[in-house]
Amino acid sequence: MSVFKGTKLTAALFGESHGEGVGIAVDGLPAGETVDFEELKAFAARRAPGRGDGVTKRKEADETEVLSGMLEGRTTGAPLALFIRNTDTRSADYAGLSRLPRPSHADYAAHIKYGGNNDIRGGGHFSARLTAPLCAAGGIALQILARRGVSVCARLLSVGSVSDFAPFESPGDFAHIKAGGFPVLSRGAEDAFRAEIESARTEADSVGGIVECVVFGLPAGLGGPLFGGIEGKLSHALYGIPAVKGVEFGGGFALAAMRGSDANDAFTVKEGEAVTATNRSGGIQGGITNGMPVVFRAAFKPTPSIGKKQRTVDLQSGEEHDLVIKGRHDPCVALRAVPVVEAVSALAALDLVL
Numbered sequence: 001m002s003v004f005k006g007t008k009l010t011a012a013l014f015g016e017s018h019g020e021g022v023g024i025a026v027d028g029l030p031a032g033e034t035v036d037f038e039e040l041k042a043f044a045a046r047r048a049p050g051r052g053d054g055v056t057k058r059k060e061a062d063e064t065e066v067l068s069g070m071l072e073g074r075t076t077g078a079p080l081a082l083f084i085r086n087t088d089t090r091s092a093d094y095a096g097l098s099r100l101p102r103p104s105h106a107d108y109a110a111h112i113k114y115g116g117n118n119d120i121r122g123g124g125h126f127s128a129r130l131t132a133p134l135c136a137a138g139g140i141a142l143q144i145l146a147r148r149g150v151s152v153c154a155r156l157l158s159v160g161s162v163s164d165f166a167p168f169e170s171p172g173d174f175a176h177i178k179a180g181g182f183p184v185l186s187r188g189a190e191d192a193f194r195a196e197i198e199s200a201r202t203e204a205d206s207v208g209g210i211v212e213c214v215v216f217g218l219p220a221g222l223g224g225p226l227f228g229g230i231e232g233k234l235s236h237a238l239y240g241i242p243a244v245k246g247v248e249f250g251g252g253f254a255l256a257a258m259r260g261s262d263a264n265d266a267f268t269v270k271e272g273e274a275v276t277a278t279n280r281s282g283g284i285q286g287g288i289t290n291g292m293p294v295v296f297r298a299a300f301k302p303t304p305s306i307g308k309k310q311r312t313v314d315l316q317s318g319e320e321h322d323l324v325i326k327g328r329h330d331p332c333v334a335l336r337a338v339p340v341v342e343a344v345s346a347l348a349a350l351d352l353v354l
């Protein structure tokens with residue numbers, strides 16, 4: 001089973017893209033927490049396809065059913081099981097893919113691992129549809145964190161060769177993204193990002209992107225050294241998202257090209273507290289929070305399913321074959337992944353706080 005394993009929290013995913021539905025069982029949530037289901041729906045809507053802004057045309061109602069773990073509007077402390085029914089599936093689009101694995105999708109690796117028994121329709125259990133229950137569980141974690149003064153905010157930092165490095169100071173800078181707006185910090189960046197995605201789409205191609213995430217409000221002193229470090233805990237959560245191929249914290253890979261005198265975060269005093277003047281450590285030192293915002297980025301590869309002709313191998317005949325993929329696919333998965341990054345980061349952050 002695909003399981004997020006925290007110290008206190010675990011979240012186990014189940015379901016397939018074109019089966020009955022997808023779901024998640026979350027264990028370790030604090031008892032007595034209320035859930036605002038309207039807010040949860042609005043959060044899920046940020047991930048849902050069918051909004052017509054550069055995402056797949058699949059439309060899903062994405063109503064979250066609570067199967068267990070809540071009574072009279074409050075968590076009971078027992079496992080919280082959430083289920084989201086599939087309502088818009090077009091399995092015919094996938095006929096033939098069991099023989100012709102899509103380059104860089106999970107088809108071939110899963111075919112080998114499960115001896116050809118895996119559900120190939122819509123990517124089966126490897127589909128990004130599984131990010132819907134992740135957003136349901138993560139959305140609840142976000143609400144619980146908010147009551148404890150912690151906000152998790154993400155934005156699209158780059159798509160292909162276009163970037164938006166607009167700085168941020170507080171969760172308020174992300175308010176329009178949280179409200180469902182295009183997930184960039186400088187308004188001017190939206191057109192350039194859309195153009196980059198549209199150019200990939202018109203060429204029957206796809207494009208990668210980077211999502212940046214910030215956790216505000218974590219107190220100093222959470223986490224632990226070496227394997228107990230926050231980087232490892234967050235990476236475990238982030239690499240659970242399909243198509244994530246890189247994760248970096250603070251200055252990340254760019255730190256490797258710097259001198260210590262440029263990279264170090266000098267300490268200074270602000271309102272009687274020790275803070276750092278810069279935050280190239282991404283709020284983490286020695287695997288432990290230092291009280292600064294925790295900042296990290298996830299790199300998403302281009303969507304593997306593209307309309308352009310590709311080469312693959314026919315698993316029945318063993319011969320090389322051309323492949324032209326039909327069906328509804330996101331030209332840039334990073335765009336829809338912004339709330340998914342918030343969701344998994346919220347699970348990891350809640351685990352730390354608990």
Ligand SMILES: Cc1cc2nc3c(=O)[nH]c(=O)nc-3n(C[C@H](O)[C@H](O)[C@H](O)COP(=O)(O)O)c2cc1C
Pocket residue numbers: 056104105106123126127128131241242243244301303304305306328329330333336337340
């Ligand atoms: C939000 C989101 C949407 C995605 N949509 C698609 C899609 O429409 N078509 C596709 O081929 N892959 C899509 N993916 C990526 C695949 O699920 C992923 O590449 C595949 O499962 C293989 O896993 P890997 O890339 O981690 O190796 C999406 C990923 C995310 C996070």
